[in-house]
Amino acid sequence: MYKVIAEDLNQQVYESLRYMILSGELVPDQKLVQEELAQRLQVSRTPLLSAFAKLEREMLLTSIPRRGYYVRSVNLNELLQIYEIRLRLEPLGAYEAASNINEEEIEKLMIKTEALGLLDDEKLNSQFRSYDYAFHSTIMQMSNNPFLEKMVSSFNLVTLGNLTGMLRNVRDSLAEHTVILRSILTHDSEKAEQAMFKHVEVAKKRIEQYILEKDCS
Amino acid sequence: MYKVIAEDLNQQVYESLRYMILSGELVPDQKLVQEELAQRLQVSRTPLLSAFAKLEREMLLTSIPRRGYYVRSVNLNELLQIYEIRLRLEPLGAYEAASNINEEEIEKLMIKTEALGLLDDEKLNSQFRSYDYAFHSTIMQMSNNPFLEKMVSSFNLVTLGNLTGMLRNVRDSLAEHTVILRSILTHDSEKAEQAMFKHVEVAKKRIEQYILEKDCS
DNA sequence: ATAAAAAATTTTGTATACATAATAAAGAAA
DNA sequence: TTTCTTTATTATGTATACAAAATTTTTTAT
Numbered sequence: 001m002y003k004v005i006a007e008d009l010n011q012q013v014y015e016s017l018r019y020m021i022l023s024g025e026l027v028p029d030q031k032l033v034q035e036e037l038a039q040r041l042q043v044s045r046t047p048l049l050s051a052f053a054k055l056e057r058e059m060l061l062t063s064i065p066r067r068g069y070y071v072r073s074v075n076l077n078e079l080l081q082i083y084e085i086r087l088r089l090e091p092l093g094a095y096e097a098a099s100n101i102n103e104e105e106i107e108k109l110m111i112k113t114e115a116l117g118l119l120d121d122e123k124l125n126s127q128f129r130s131y132d133y134a135f136h137s138t139i140m141q142m143s144n145n146p147f148l149e150k151m152v153s154s155f156n157l158v159t160l161g162n163l164t165g166m167l168r169n170v171r172d173s174l175a176e177h178t179v180i181l182r183s184i185l186t187h188d189s190e191k192a193e194q195a196m197f198k199h200v201e202v203a204k205k206r207i208e209q210y211i212l213e214k215d216c217s
Numbered sequence: 218m219y220k221v222i223a224e225d226l227n228q229q230v231y232e233s234l235r236y237m238i239l240s241g242e243l244v245p246d247q248k249l250v251q252e253e254l255a256q257r258l259q260v261s262r263t264p265l266l267s268a269f270a271k272l273e274r275e276m277l278l279t280s281i282p283r284r285g286y287y288v289r290s291v292n293l294n295e296l297l298q299i300y301e302i303r304l305r306l307e308p309l310g311a312y313e314a315a316s317n318i319n320e321e322e323i324e325k326l327m328i329k330t331e332a333l334g335l336l337d338d339e340k341l342n343s344q345f346r347s348y349d350y351a352f353h354s355t356i357m358q359m360s361n362n363p364f365l366e367k368m369v370s371s372f373n374l375v376t377l378g379n380l381t382g383m384l385r386n387v388r389d390s391l392a393e394h395t396v397i398l399r400s401i402l403t404h405d406s407e408k409a410e411q412a413m414f415k416h417v418e419v420a421k422k423r424i425e426q427y428i429l430e431k432d433c434s
Numbered sequence: 435a436t437a438a439a440a441a442a443t444t445t446t447g448t449a450t451a452c453a454t455a456a457t458a459a460a461g462a463a464a
Numbered sequence: 465t466t467t468c469t470t471t472a473t474t475a476t477g478t479a480t481a482c483a484a485a486a487t488t489t490t491t492t493a494t
Contacts, residue, residue, distance in 0.1 A: 050270040057271040081362045088305040145298040
């Protein structure tokens with residue numbers, strides 16, 4: 001009994017899993033039981049395994065041979081390592097995005113950002129993760145550098161998937177996003193680059209803070 | 218009829234394919250016929266497909282649905298985009314490597330570098346690709362940042378796999394490598410970072426040169 | 435002979451089968 | 465009971481089976 005059609009099942013499964021990580025449906029350290037997931041996604045284990053392989057390579061999953069695949073959990077030091085990379089890549093992306101700007105997309109992000117700012121804390125927190133992912137992804141896409149886009153998108157996902165509970169003040173983030181978007185809108189590459197640098201730097205420092213606090217306790 | 222044992226076949230196949238790209242056995246735009254490759258590697262198509270998925274994600278392969286997988290060929294502009302990224306990441310890696318130095322490994326690289334310098338042009342050229350890959354990989358590994366390591370290693374492979382015939386003067390590269398290694402050996406992080414930056418920058422400029430020349434013709 | 439259509443072949447994508455390792459459950463000994 | 469074996473169950477890794485798409489070859493018509 002064969003399924004009718006399905007445009008690139010591999011890709012679909014892959015994206016579903018990514019979304020499940022972003023949404024928190026799949027949490028760090030969770031074991032991914034193949035048959036169970038396959039049934040949930042209505043596919044066989046074959047495309048699932050291909051997706052696992054991809055996600056393993058981008059460090060969203062870990063594979064323990066003969067034991068299975070697990071959602072990768074990163075500790076604070078690893079998170080810091082990721083921010084060290086993002087700090088160098090995202091400003092580049094923002095710079096390029098300001099040159100290759102797609103106004104419509106940026107306007108949309110602006111509106112989303114404003115809308116989010118109006119929500120009460122609870123709603124804001126529940127929607128922030130996917131919003132933040134979209135924010136960074138859209139800009140990196142706009143950089144027109146597919147290599148950059150793919151890399152950063154993995155790192156964003158790892159970050160967001162592992163950052164439960166210790167998100168920095170989300171409203172500060174929104175404010176910084178606005179500055180970045182405005183710089184891009186005015187084609188001010190340098191300013192966009194700087195603003196993105198600052199934005200990532202603050203997040204990175206927050207992690208360093210956490211590490212210090214933990215070391216003391 | 219089942220094969221006896223095989224420690225992580227997935228991984229083996231994946232690494233074989235990477236090696237085949239590095240060595241030039243698999244060239245850009247080549248189609249990867251599944252059954253053919255599977256036989257060559259003595260495995261079934263299942264682990265092969267997982268490896269393909271990984272390599273696709275790291276942009277070493279392209280998949281055209283219902284058509285198959287191809288070795289990705291990158292044009293000069295894409296190559297430039299990759300160097301833009303390497304320019305930001307590899308100096309970071311060199312910096313960290315200088316702190317976490319493993320002397321033995323660096324000594325080994327030193328010796329290899331010297332040995333290569335003594336070869337005549339033909340031999341040098343034929344060995345340079347895998348040497349260069351090892352050089353950059355070893356340093357990134359030493360940075361102790363697995364995210365950085367994985368990413369840069371993909372980019373190096375794409376670069377080397379697509380750079381046939383237009384390698385810059387290889388002896389200049391060797392000289393730069395020596396400077397980098399010496400900086401790492403003396404734990405001079407800043408100098409290692411700078412030297413790596415210069416090294417990648419020269420390569421990047423070489424690509425820009427090529428682009429200009431092509432635009433004129 | 436050339437072009438178009440039809441048939442045969444190959445190749446891909448996905449599901450399934452099956453051996454072996456890993457885990458859980460049941461039973462025996464202390 | 466608690467702990468150690470032994471047995472049963474489940475899950476993973478890999479090979480294989482098979483439908484549908486893509487490609488090649490052959491046939492037919494102009």
